[in-house]
Amino acid sequence: MILTVEEGEIDMISKSGIRVVAVSDYEELSREAARRIIAAVRQHPASVLGLATGSTPEGTYRELVRDHREKGTSYQQVTTFNLDEYVGLAANDPHSYHAYMEQHLFRHLDIPRGQTHLPDGTAEEPEVECRRYEEMIREAGGIDLQVLGIGVNGHIGFNEPGTPFSSETQVVQLAESTRQANQIHFEDPEQVPTHAITMGMATILRSRGILLLASGAKKAPVIQRLLTEAEITPDLPASILRSHEDVTLIADQEALSLVGTDLD
Numbered sequence: 001m002i003l004t005v006e007e008g009e010i011d012m013i014s015k016s017g018i019r020v021v022a023v024s025d026y027e028e029l030s031r032e033a034a035r036r037i038i039a040a041v042r043q044h045p046a047s048v049l050g051l052a053t054g055s056t057p058e059g060t061y062r063e064l065v066r067d068h069r070e071k072g073t074s075y076q077q078v079t080t081f082n083l084d085e086y087v088g089l090a091a092n093d094p095h096s097y098h099a100y101m102e103q104h105l106f107r108h109l110d111i112p113r114g115q116t117h118l119p120d121g122t123a124e125e126p127e128v129e130c131r132r133y134e135e136m137i138r139e140a141g142g143i144d145l146q147v148l149g150i151g152v153n154g155h156i157g158f159n160e161p162g163t164p165f166s167s168e169t170q171v172v173q174l175a176e177s178t179r180q181a182n183q184i185h186f187e188d189p190e191q192v193p194t195h196a197i198t199m200g201m202a203t204i205l206r207s208r209g210i211l212l213l214a215s216g217a218k219k220a221p222v223i224q225r226l227l228t229e230a231e232i233t234p235d236l237p238a239s240i241l242r243s244h245e246d247v248t249l250i251a252d253q254e255a256l257s258l259v260g261t262d263l264d
């Protein structure tokens, strides 16, 4: 393990090859993730960002919005691609990821709407939509920096355990544990869609840089597996991130609580 201390954070390269930035809590995670995204956009104003939804990045987006308002970081030239969208939910459905992104980020920034992309969950031919989405990412030159959360079962995007690492943007069936975890965003558990369109594993891995965020005790078991288990296997989709040369995990104390000093 290589250990460096930078601005009060512990930054270590675990034996998994993943760079780990250990922060104290969710607030610090949000600030640190935003700081890295802002730095990327300031350095390359025409960056292509891959964005995630879920509870974890909400604080990061809040920090991006605050920085935009207070320091004026501009997103006019930025292009974004979200990881996923539920099948069957229209963009104006309050539970859709389209709505989430509008609410938490897009409407607060100066990014032109034509430059923000999510899969269309209501496409009549979802398979065609998947190919179109993949092609758009390619045409944009690929993703410079992909923000990722992680599911309790190790899923990234909506790529559940067992998904081939060669997969591109695809329609997937959600694992029951994923539907349960996401129930908090719906009034009625039955409303949680059963399927989603998600960037595939290969799509995600083609990103030039990846920022993986994990917060809270619920994520501790999966983070322990990610950082300490040797095997790269579709059973733990996130394990493939070990084969990527530029992955930074920002995790808080609770998420790292089962890792301890095992990183040595």
Ligand SMILES: N[C@@H]1[C@@H](O)[C@H](O)[C@@H](COP(=O)(O)O)O[C@@H]1O
Pocket: 052, 053, 054, 055, 056, 057, 083, 084, 148, 149, 150, 151, 152, 156, 157, 158, 178, 182
């Ligand atoms: N599709 C999303 C993922 O993109 C997200 O990273 C993950 C964790 O979500 P949360 O941040 O709410 O824990 O699960 C969801 O199902």
